[in-house]
Amino acid sequence: MGPPVIDPDHDPPLWCGSPLRNQRRLWTLWSRRRRLTLAGQFLILQLVVVAVVLTIVGLISVRQSNDSFASERGAQMRSVSEYLANLSVVRAQIDGPAPARSLAPAIDRAVGLSGATEITIADETGRALSSSDPRLIGEQVELGDSRVREGRAWVGTVDARGRRFVAAHAPIIDDSGELVGLAVAEERFPSFWARLTNAADELVLYLGAGAGLGIAGSWLLARLVRRRTRGLEPHEFATLADHREALLHSIREGVVAVGTDDRVTMINDSARSLLGLGTDVVGRRLDTLGLDRAVVDLLTAGSDSQDAVLLVGERVVVFNQRSASSRGQGIGAVTTMRDRTDLVAMQGQLSSNLSITDTLRAQTHEFANQLHTISGLVQLGEYDEVTSLVGVLTRRRAEITDAVTRRVSDAAVAALLIAKSSVAAEAGVTLTLTADSTLAALTPHTSADLTTIIGNLVDNAVDACKGVTDPAVTVALSDDADEVVLVVRDNGPGVPEPLRDVVFTRGFSTKPEQPGGRGIGLPLVRLICTQRGGSVTVAHDAGAVFVVHLPKEAA
Missing domain, CATH: 3.30.565.10 (Histidine kinase-like ATPase, C-terminal domain)
Known part of the structure; x- marks a missing residue:
């Protein structure tokens, strides 16, 4: 962007004083015009709100998709596992000489009927005897918090082989009532993108609701800020702050504000002079400024006190303190101070x-x-x-x-x-x-x-x-x-x-x-x-x- 162009019909005359001063005034004016207006700031806020709402809705939709998938497919996996556990051929061949080959036809039929990712038949200890994935034979089946070894069917989620599955476990009971094996049916959770695509319809609905809420919130916030700021624009805030600083530092009485963390939040020139402090005071803790312990204790008391007299150096200073609060919560204390050295000397003479x-x-x-x-x-x-x-x-x-x-x-x-x-x-x-x-x-x-x-x-x-x-x-x-x-x-x-x-x-x-x-x-x-x-x-x-x-x- 090029240098600013000054319109003599609308801008105040700036061409006075030194060239360096004129250049600084031009840059200040240009910088102010480049700042976002209050409406622009609200627009950005609206976009941020929409983005946050979209993110939250996406996460909620994916979560709901996970819950729906686990509920629907979990019931299917339970039916398959119980079907396998109740097959007579499975109960007869599980203790046979070659269970991996003899149980394979029953497992293949179960996979074809249910669409499960993996179906496994294991012995009572959880070691796989036959599976739709031959690589799993002989491996220990991941049971999670299943109680299938106690003879109870179970449905839930397990993490196995670096992936997450909806799993169902059913006990295989022989004719004598003894637990001889386990029927395990598992289906892998779909990818994040697949779940997000499945929830696209809901996302569009929530996105529209989020955009509407963002626009409504931006409009309400604009009205609230305008009412609270009495219609002032940001540059007018800066002017008020400058006037406040000028007024504060022109007061003859010292004024110092201290937060609840015992740090100085505001101090004027008179207070610096009375307390013998430098210019780098704001933001520092009182106990690091080299003041007398009695002065520090009074400034950090946070309670209302009137006409407390302390000796600061060779000066007798009268302190008045009021606690400050915002919305019912304490935010610190404001203390005013006056030099009363001569007055106290007269009081001493009167005391004599x-x-x-x-x-x-x-x-x-x-x-x-x-x-x-x-x-x-x-x-x-x-x-x-x-x-x-x-x-x-x-x-x-x-x-x-x-x-x-x-x-x-x-x-x-x-x-x-x-x-x-x-x-x-x-x-x-x-x-x-x-x-x-x-x-x-x-x-x-x-x-x-x-x-x-x-x-x-x-x-x-x-x-x-x-x-x-x-x-x-x-x-x-x-x-x-x-x-x-x-x-x-x-x-x-x-x-x-x-x-x-x-x-x-x-x-x-x-x-x-x-x-x-x-x-x-x-x-x-x-x-x-x-x-x-x-x-x-x-x-x-x-x-x-x-x-x-x-x-x-x-x-």
Whole structure:
């Protein structure tokens, strides 16, 4: 076929831009016009349906021809075998000195009467004594699953000498009632072509029915496809697909679809950017893309989830997932994702403020109790007791403050530890700063991050060891030129090994759900450490042990 001819009255102007671009446009247009139309595709489908129907009908006709041949000729072979078995000459000569010659006339008459392919008389063991085919004399007759040796006549099919036969077996019984031989009549099945020719009349009928069904099916399919596709042609499908791709990749939110086999079926540019993936993602399994285990588990969960927050690299990503189904069967899940790093950082700051508020509330409660005690003593006139109590309270507060400030030079961290001691005391927990702790003054940003970390870990530790005997929480601080090392211990039940990574996942908590959210403290600690290039780990040593390495910010 030659090059395409462009009709300026019907085709859009293509002669613009570079010659290479014009050539590509011409080839695209030509290729589209060479494609089969929807009607052409239906015609091919119709021909395929007719061919399949014809093949099936041919096989059915041949099968029916086989069954008919076996039924009709089997009855004839049975009559012949029983006729031979009942001949007196056969019963008399079967034990004679030359049965091959003496039984031949009876066999020839039986072949002439029945048209059988082969007729054989055998002894009781199945060895041929006389046959219409002399080559079979002395050979073992193929009996198949026949029960003729038990004295019962049998009709069926056998495979002998590389061919298939309709066979009938009849027992030869002497006057004393003993089995002395077998009468076997066989007729070979006709060839496949002969059977197909015999069924020609039926084939013509079935072919006509198949062609009619093919035409009707093609017409119905055309109507169905036209209704389902709203009258769109194939090139319009391609246009819609292009528009869909353009729309999908222009969405700011990340979108990823995962099939039931955990393979990515669709992903847009925003999702690739948020997850740090390349372009060769579609069709690959999620566990081969190098994503964090928590992200893979969420994307392959296949269940509905809302606002699940995970740390992906240095980004805090919010995931929303909906399961997808077609005709009542699940086909995977579609997950949307948004970058919420700044929002979660603000939420972390709010969490720190709430922690400070709780600390102030605990101190207020402690001071109120002390003031009530002093007020009662004044009303009772016990002024010496008032003086003694005030001295004790002043010394206790001074001891706590001195114990912290001698080891911690950063004012914000020291103030937080002093305030947390009041919170712990209110909960009946002893909070202790180790004697070897030391911390120099920090930059404002490092100090703010460290106070957030200490506040969350101490709160979790206090909650964890409530209810145990002599609950206690120990805080150890050390720093060098590059980083601050924080160790928070408690004597609670600890964190089981299978949960030591899960506890840092947003939403996970062993406590009852509280108003305002749950399971954000430890994820926030990991987020802060990760953003600074540090780390947080948890171990078990007579309770939970959290170890934080927080790099310092340059002054």
